[in-house]
Amino acid sequence: MASDIVKTLWDFLGNRNWMLWALLLGVATGLIFGERVAFLQPIGTGFVKLMQITIFPYIVVSLIVGLGKFNPEQVRSILVKAATVMVLLWVLGLAAIWCFAFTLPQHDAGTFFSPALVSPAGSIDFVEQYIPDNPFASLAEGNVPAIVIFCIALGMSLIANKRKGQVLDFLEVVGQGLTVISKKVIAIFPIGIFAMTASTAGTLSVEQLHNLQVYWVLVLCLGLYLMLVLMPMLVAAATPVKYRDLIYVMRNAWITAFSTGNVFIVLPVITEGIKAHLRKIGRADEQADHIAEVLVPIAYTFPSLGKLTTLMFVMFAAWLTGNPVSFSDIPNVTLSAMLSYFANVHIAIPFMLDTLRIPADSYQLYLSMSVLSAKVVSPTTVVYIFAFVLLSIFYCRKQLHFKRLRAAYYVILPSALLPAFMLASFTFNTQLAASSKAANEVIANMVVSDKVPAHVLNHVPKAYQSGELSLTNIDVIKRRNLLRIGYVVDNVPFSYFNQKNELVGFDISLAHKLASDLDVEVEFIPFKKYQLSEYLNKGYFDIAMSGLEINVADLTKVRFSHKVLELQLAILAKDYELARFKSVEQIRNSGNLNIAHMEYAPLLKQVSQRTSSIQFKQLSTLQDYFKSPEKFDGLVISAEAGFAWSMFYPEYGVVVPEGGMQKYPVGFAVAKRNLDLLSYLDAWLAIQQTNGSINNAYNYWILGQGTQSKETRWSVLDDVIESGEKK
Template identity: 75%
Template sequence: MNKVFDWLKNMNWMLWALILGIATGLIFGERVAFLKPIGEGFVSLMQITIFPYIVVSLVVGLGKFSPDQVKTVLAKAAITMLALWVVGLAAIWCFTLTLPSHDAGTFFSPALVAQAPDVDFVQQYIPSNPFASMAEGNVPALVIFCIALGLALISNSRKNQLLDVLEVVGQGLTVMSKKVIKFFPIGIFSMTASTAGTIGSEELSNLQIYLVLVVCLGFYLMFALLPMLVAALTPVKYRDLIKVMRNAWITAFSTGNVFIVLPVITEGIKAHLQKIKRSDEESDHIAEVLVPIAYTFPSLGKLTTLMFVTFAAWLTGNPISLEQIPNVTLSAMLSYFANVHIAIPYMLDSLKIPADSYQLYLSMSVLTAKVVSPTTVVYIFAVTLLCIFYNKQQLHLKRIRSVYYLTLLSVLLPAFMVLSFTTNNHLAQSTKSSDDVIANMVVSDQVPSDVLNHVPKAYQSGELSLTNIEIIKKRNLLRIGYLVDNVPFSYFNQKGELVGFDIGLAHKLASDLQVKVEFIPFKKHQLAEYLNKGYFDVAMSGLEMSVADLSAVRFSNPVLELQLALVAKDHRLKEFATRDLVLSKPKLNLAHVEYQPLMRDVASKHQQITINQLNNHQAFFESSNDNDALVISAEAGFAWSMFYPEYGVVVPKGAELKYPVGFAVAKRNVDILSYLNTWLAIQQSKGTIQNSYNYWILGNGTQTKEHRWSLLDEFSEQAGSYIESQ
């Protein structure tokens, strides 16, 4: 029995919790989603001691140093981090070479055209109120305050009175953390099981190439570069280092959170140094000080997200060139001192990558955190151990083990790169491109319909100009005017079907009237003529409700409010970032299909701007670049960018303008107008308009959500098939 207890005591419960969690998720699938709150509760429990622990560790660790010691330690820590940054960034840029060829594009999102908030780097790093920094989770500001306080105490003769108290507090916090860690396998199991049971293939389909990049790079950094450098340069063995890091690594992998394992990292380093008889008071202090500092400064784990920036540049058809690498690297190092969610939008902007790419990063951040966080843990271990032995003057390469690991590193890098390139090449061939997605969208609920490519002669006599709901029902036909190739409001999909936001609503309107529907094409300048001559009953297709048209036709209540924007080549979007930049151009050619009054006003006020009206939007994308930009709604612009991924959308800052769109009827057809307005109000309250917007504009539901596979479901299906066959 004692042997059983000893075996249970020595088991790595973190590892077993991780393995059992994955197995449980694969077996039971979505049935274990209820475990997620339990895992999140344990994460919150671990966070209780973290901020106090950082304060105590830094103040006590620095306060106990002599002035000469602290200068030496911080200087060598800086050299260590710089060396690891150089080596790690070189590996990151090597992995960018493994990207295959492809095309790009994305659906509209309101966040894509929202102006980025100004980043207050002073607030981020200068703690005017350290207590507020702690309450807001501003780790950089809190660390800087603690470093300043610790340095200030070094020369204070009475510092021991405070340091002794803080040291006791730190010991209490360590005991608390250890007690929580004993039960943390429950949290690891819960989070891993819920993630493995609920994550679906649709979450991986669009960004699987980026995921492969991050996984291959992360594995190279975690299991090759960082631990092998430590093993090559210090007395710490590779196998021992993996064992020491194991619990912190597993916790960071399961939770996607490095912050909660900082005490585990510190205590693990101190315990291992004591085990190999390399521990002393100075090394313990260095560990206590450097762990939170290494977490705050850009880590190689955090810098792996730079792969997303290079991926986004490749995704938009403008991969980062060799001459851009030095500038991108410098910008990355400066911006990554802030939060990743500040750094990535800044990097995207600096590289002229459309801001919509950031939404892709957010959609994958939960998955990539499973790689980024463990890599950060290994990096913190590496920085701290290298710095400790650097201070002890025990770093050297004059060993067979050093040559072995450095040789192995040089072999493993191309091996991981080949693996990444081969996998991504295969995925690129099987990935559905963005233009395929929008070109295969369909109207779900259709009524019998006819789509014409001209106005029938029978309609051209003008006898049908006066129409009402009773006449429409009597003839059993609703005639809808549509604009050709007005993506995403009315366009033809790959099957030749007329689809789009307004086309879907037209089918719904005809269904409620219990009549068939007929679609008749028109051009924007023909709107008033065709309506008032009775060629069709209602005009749709994302029509701008223009003041100039009010005297000729009647508009319904607004259906949507669209954001005016410019579409231009991706590499030129920066030229149109603000109103002042647009107006400062000595010569500018702007194309448009709608917005005639607005364009005339712009041309009259700004002589350097030439306005060119096009028959349709496609003419802009297929022209020989006679126009610098196209004036269009952001919603439509993003849809067009999916067909033409070399183009992007920008809303110039200082020139933000929204406008309503709606349906139009002939000036005399008041009965139809009244019906439409009431019908629209009903559809708004029922959520029909919002659902259509979510599908056609935002792209929600364009990929069918599949039921999460599980072993239990597979067994049930097989058993059912067997019973039926019997």
């Protein structure tokens, strides 16, 4: 009895599920040993490359042979019916994708500035992607769409050729050899699956999971619905292929795609799996084999439902940055997605982000999550190819039918399960969004590193008002052991108070760096923008540093340093008002507008003279705008500062109107006669630009890089070691 159980278990492990067990063992190994198994990653990569050696030749051979053996009438009928099936799957899949897109919960949105806000929308060169002007170059570069187009053209040109037999027979023999190689590699591929899975599970960072957990839940629920419900049940409803048999046939290709995140390497496995199963159920013939050989690479080339699931990331990024895609955006976004996804996903996603004016840095989030998301995208693509090819084969043979009771069952069940999957997605993500750190907490907890002793004042001391300190130079500053910096209150992200009531910001961090290099303490004294020239020239402080615009009007009153940054003018307004400011033309056609600002008076005066319907009002502080937003239609501000303020006030957004908003320089200011100090500042800024200090400050305070604390990667072995050390 016991020996029979052991034999049955051994047969189960040995004959059917080596890939599955390699996958499970890899996950367990990664969780136990953590980053210690990172060395396995090159082994997994080697196995992937081993699988790839037959793929391009296989695509060439299968398409040319498959098409070449048809007659013209068959090809026309097959391609039309296959296109019908593909469009049907796209429609059903996109409907499911949009249903899941609207399960995103309420979110305290807000994000740091990204240069994508001002970059022009990208474009996709479809000619380069799909017109094989040099087929050999396309093969060398791995341009799959161009290769497929070339092979389709060559295969169809052989259909009417009476001498095609010898060429097709030769290519068919080559294809059989490639199939044998693929099967041999698949036999040892569990080793590669174990290596890749272990290294991925062991090195995946906590930050990656934490930052994108909402997206991961969203795409996981969507992928499971498409893989296990919609597509296989549609096949089971319309064809003689049973649901359980389909899952069994797909398992090796599915597990390989899940482990590697690569569909390309399993195309031969998919083709052979379909042909083998048709033989098993007595539905195989030469035509069915040819259809499978032709449609598998075509299905891979055209947008698959697996590839389209990455559209969820675009929805997630829009939601994360506080500009979720609305119901009215569905037609435009869908059309853009279908066009762009004919290209590579890594071309399509940046294009979609640019189209929706989502910061391009969001693409870096996608790349950081691609290891995980590929675990859903690739298996979903495998299921899609199986479903597409099987439905097309039976459609071409006029064997589709929906009259059976089983068909009704498999049509009704996906409709009933869709709300359940959507509810699961919404429930999990609502909890995750509630437990995640709000955007305003991130920016409000930022700190200045490497600080020197500082005194932060809320007024100008009387001792400074006598005018005796109006002439300042480096020697004076070093003798008094104190650098006095003027700052603007609540000028996020350049100078503001964090939750610990510490004065922080881009300029504040540079002020500490300057004081450190001078080996003196630093004192911060507040001022308002209109007081700049008066306070500097009377000697209330030595240097003004607070995102100061270098403008022509102030050049005659104070001395400016070389530019520290170049900022982009923008408009901040309530989210629902942003559409009015998308372009200069729309602004001019919006009627009377009352726009607030804290600086830029010379520039805005010129705008007001050209457009009388726009009135500008100067404020003392930016907080005045948020205290009485009903008085204004918007606020002119730098895009960099506007995004930071939107993190404190998520109901506001930032837009750079197309066709008119310009950039401007910002820097430090000193009194007119303090030329020695100005000379030192310019030289010091040149050094900081060269050694990367200003760039580092920009990345932290403006772009928000490094604002999240890094957590140590967890593993079971680390827990055991830590427990042993405590004992």
